[in-house]
Amino acid sequence: MPPFLTPLDAPALRAAGIPAPWGFGMADRVRFGELDALNHVNNVVYLRWYETLRVVYLESYGLYDLAGPDSKFVVKTVGLDYHAEVMRGAAYINVARTVAMRNSSFSMDYATFVDGTLTTTGTAVVVVLNADNSKRPLTDALRRHFIATDGAVQG
Structure with missing residues (x-):
């Protein structure tokens, strides 16, 4: 298992059994306060992790x-899909990538792996705002980054 709470790049993820196209992640271990009455990770915890x-x-x-001065990143929507439970004490790796871009927002995918097995997936739409809360178009620098790093597409 890679070090906990340290950003992991693609080579570190592959070494931990996480498949492409995931290129960014972080490892950690389930804490007692993250459990529900059934001794597995509570649903809301995944939102915190992501x-x-x-x-x-x-x-x-x-x-x-890259977004420019006084920019804000605000989550517009989130979603989760559970594939397998994550139990007390499990070491896990969460991964994230940007998959699509629009004028002033981008979509991210997330996943949780335990011992190389996919347990949970998630999505989020993130809007970039100006200081006055008006929408801010994604900069060319942000777009280039999302394409080069994660293979994001115009949505």
């Missing part, structure tokens, strides 16, 4: 700077 990963993704790639 939010944390999204912020690390944005920071690690310098996307706040």
Whole structure:
């Protein structure tokens, strides 16, 4: 298992059994407070995990700077799909990538893997806003990054 709470690149993910096209992730271990009465990860916890990963993704790639001064990234929609439960004490890797772009928003996919097995997937639409909360068009620099790093397409 790779080090916990450290951004992982594509080679580190492949070494941990995470398939392409995932190129960004972070490993951690389930904590007691993340469990529900059935001793598996509570549904809302995945949203927290993916939010944390999204912020690390944005920071690690310098996307706040690429969006321009006083920009804000706001989640418009999220979704989750559960494939298998994640139990108490499990070590896991969450991964994220940008898959599509529109004028002022982009779509991200997420996944959780335990021992190389897919357990959960998620999606989010993130809108870029100006300081006054009006929509801000994605900059060319952001678009180039999403295409080069994650293979994102115009949606």
